[in-house]
Amino acid sequence: xxxxxxxxWTNRWRDWHPVEKGLPAVGLLTLTFVxxxxxxxxxxxxxxTLITVYGAGIPWKTLxxxxxxxxxxxxxxxxxxxxxxxxxAGIDLTLSLEGLRLALTTVIRALAAMSCxxxxxxxTPLTDGVLLLRRVGVPAGMIELILLMYRLIFVFAERxxxxxxxxxxxxxxxxxxxxxxSLGLLGGNLFQRALDQxxxxxIGLMAxxxxxxxxxxxxxxxxxxxxxxxxxxxxxLIGLVSSGLARSLS
Amino acid sequence: MKEPLLAVHGLxxxxxxxxxxxxxxxxxxxxxxxxxILGANGSGxxxxxxxxxxxxxxxxxxxxxxxxxxxxxHRALNDWRRQVGLIxxxxxxxxxxxxxxQDVSFGPLNLGLSxxxxxxxxxxxxDALHIAHLADRATHTLSFGQKKRVAIAxxxxxxxxxxxxxxxxxxxxxxxxxxxLGALQQLHESGATLVFSTxxxxxxxxxxxxxxxxxxxxxxxxxxxxxxxxxxxVLRQARLRPPLLLEVAEALGVKVSAGSLSRSRxxxxxxxxxxxxxxx
Numbered sequence: 001x002x003x004x005x006x007x008x009w010t011n012r013w014r015d016w017h018p019v020e021k022g023l024p025a026v027g028l029l030t031l032t033f034v035x036x037x038x039x040x041x042x043x044x045x046x047x048x049t050l051i052t053v054y055g056a057g058i059p060w061k062t063l064x065x066x067x068x069x070x071x072x073x074x075x076x077x078x079x080x081x082x083x084x085x086x087x088x089a090g091i092d093l094t095l096s097l098e099g100l101r102l103a104l105t106t107v108i109r110a111l112a113a114m115s116c117x118x119x120x121x122x123x124t125p126l127t128d129g130v131l132l133l134r135r136v137g138v139p140a141g142m143i144e145l146i147l148l149m150y151r152l153i154f155v156f157a158e159r160x161x162x163x164x165x166x167x168x169x170x171x172x173x174x175x176x177x178x179x180x181x182s183l184g185l186l187g188g189n190l191f192q193r194a195l196d197q198x199x200x201x202x203i204g205l206m207a208x209x210x211x212x213x214x215x216x217x218x219x220x221x222x223x224x225x226x227x228x229x230x231x232x233x234x235x236x237l238i239g240l241v242s243s244g245l246a247r248s249l250s
Numbered sequence: 251m252k253e254p255l256l257a258v259h260g261l262x263x264x265x266x267x268x269x270x271x272x273x274x275x276x277x278x279x280x281x282x283x284x285x286x287i288l289g290a291n292g293s294g295x296x297x298x299x300x301x302x303x304x305x306x307x308x309x310x311x312x313x314x315x316x317x318x319x320x321x322x323x324h325r326a327l328n329d330w331r332r333q334v335g336l337i338x339x340x341x342x343x344x345x346x347x348x349x350x351x352q353d354v355s356f357g358p359l360n361l362g363l364s365x366x367x368x369x370x371x372x373x374x375x376x377d378a379l380h381i382a383h384l385a386d387r388a389t390h391t392l393s394f395g396q397k398k399r400v401a402i403a404x405x406x407x408x409x410x411x412x413x414x415x416x417x418x419x420x421x422x423x424x425x426x427x428x429x430x431l432g433a434l435q436q437l438h439e440s441g442a443t444l445v446f447s448t449x450x451x452x453x454x455x456x457x458x459x460x461x462x463x464x465x466x467x468x469x470x471x472x473x474x475x476x477x478x479x480x481x482x483x484v485l486r487q488a489r490l491r492p493p494l495l496l497e498v499a500e501a502l503g504v505k506v507s508a509g510s511l512s513r514s515r516x517x518x519x520x521x522x523x524x525x526x527x528x529x530x
Contacts, residue, residue, distance in 0.1 A: 009388045125388065127348035147348060154390035155342050197343070203305055204344035207336040208404060209328060209360030216347045217355035217368055219386075 008125040012057040017221040018128045025120035027235035032112045037105040039245035041112035043238050048115035056123045066118045074110055078103045144214045253317045254278040261311035271297045273467035286458035287447040290489050295447040302414050303334040335410030339417040341397035350400050351385045357408040375407035379433045395426040415446040455493035456513050463488045
């Protein structure tokens with residue numbers, strides 16, 4: 001979570017307009033779902049990975065660790081997709097070619113889709129996306145709420161961590177029953193502090209002329225026509241190649 | 251006597267719970283000064299500061315801004331807060347936006363400035379605190395000292411005449427303190443009036459040109475730093491120790507009064523070396 005956030009704020013493409021990053025992510029994702037998976041998904045997986053690592057400069061290790069969790073779930077699911085069970089005469093397990101094919105297409109398609117999303121979340125901070133929502137007309141109140149929550153998550157995560165450490169230092173987690181009790185106390189404490197924090201933040205904002213609306217400057221984004229065209233061209237190319245491949249395979 | 255920029259007279263404040271925080275407090279904030287409000291922890295300094303830009307409304311007493319009694323209407327408060335900027339002790343209580351630039355733009359936009367003007371103000375405030383390189387950083391990735399400076403920049407961008415800082419050096423290491431005071435000194439030299447609360451007698455002694463000793467809801471004494479801090483009775487009453495630098499200077503037989511001794515540790519050390527060399 002921290003690593004994703006860190007890279008989202010510091011990658012090479014950080015200052016690009018979020019649409020320029022959303023376009024390849026959504027475009028490739030769409031290809032994965034509308035075109036035959038066996039030819040498209042590997043291409044999408046490869047290109048999303050390459051732009052993440054060599055374009056935006058995200059380390060391989062980070063990208064792999066982001067993909068690892070869903071990949072583990074996918075691998076665990078393979079046997080259930082590949083093997084068909086029949087209970088009519090006892091238990092009959094069969095490994096069919098059809099089942100294997102189904103498992104393979106599912107796994108590779110899901111991985112390709114994941115790589116598109118990984119590209120987006122590793123290159124675009126959540127708040128950029130939210131600010132974009134404001135431009136398309138989502139109510140200001142809702143956006144303010146999301147942005148405040150984003151900011152305060154980190155304030156509270158830090159308090160929760162130090163609180164937990166302080167409890168652990170006094171053996172609050174040495175036994176299961178104590179752990180449950182400590183966790184409850186920590187939760188109650190954080191709740192109180194959240195209320196307190198809200199009150200103090202209000203005072204702090206009032207000192208800066210807060211009158212009920214949290215207006216801030218939007219980042220100075222500029223849509224680059226060149227990047228948009230490059231993105232569309234890239235997606236079209238991948239789409240064409242994979243369609244061609246699919247035809248020659250069948 | 252010249253009318254102070256901000257004058258507080260007979261201020262009383264009782265918390266909603268019934269505890270009295272301020273009991274008939276007087277304070278003068280004169281233009282172009284660095285005023286330290288010196289008091290022990292928990293003595294109610296923050297409550298006093300909250301009164302200085304209308305975040306708390308006194309139960310009794312009067313506050314005058316440039317000679318005019320302040321009002322508590324919406325418009326009067328906006329005007330007041332534009333002139334008197336308050337920086338809280340905990341930066342997380344004042345920073346709310348995702349990036350530094352966005353956060354600092356909040357105050358200027360509240361003043362009704364255009365995006366372009368607000369952008370200019372942001373650049374100016376970040377430069378003044380030497381944090382222009384942090385402009386596009388995410389707020390939550392900053393260190394405590396950096397957050398503190400962003401909070402100050404956020405208030406500075408509103409171009410207040412008086413900057414009120416609650417315990418500005420609390421939680422900073424000595425490097426951070428030096429850095430922050432350097433930036434504040436520059437602001438002061440370019441004309442800002444600074445008011446800060448502290449429990450640190452040494453800081454008040456070395457850095458403020460006026461001190462107000464605050465204890466139990468009143469200001470015991472306000473005046474020139476060396477004079478007030480040589481007043482043992484007042485310090486004892488406020489449960490403060492005299493500054494070490496002052497005590498050493500006195501032990502060396504230097505008469506400390508307004509302007510007679512540069513109050514820096516360097517000046518004192520130079521004096522000490524001189525004396526030691528004289529003994530050989």
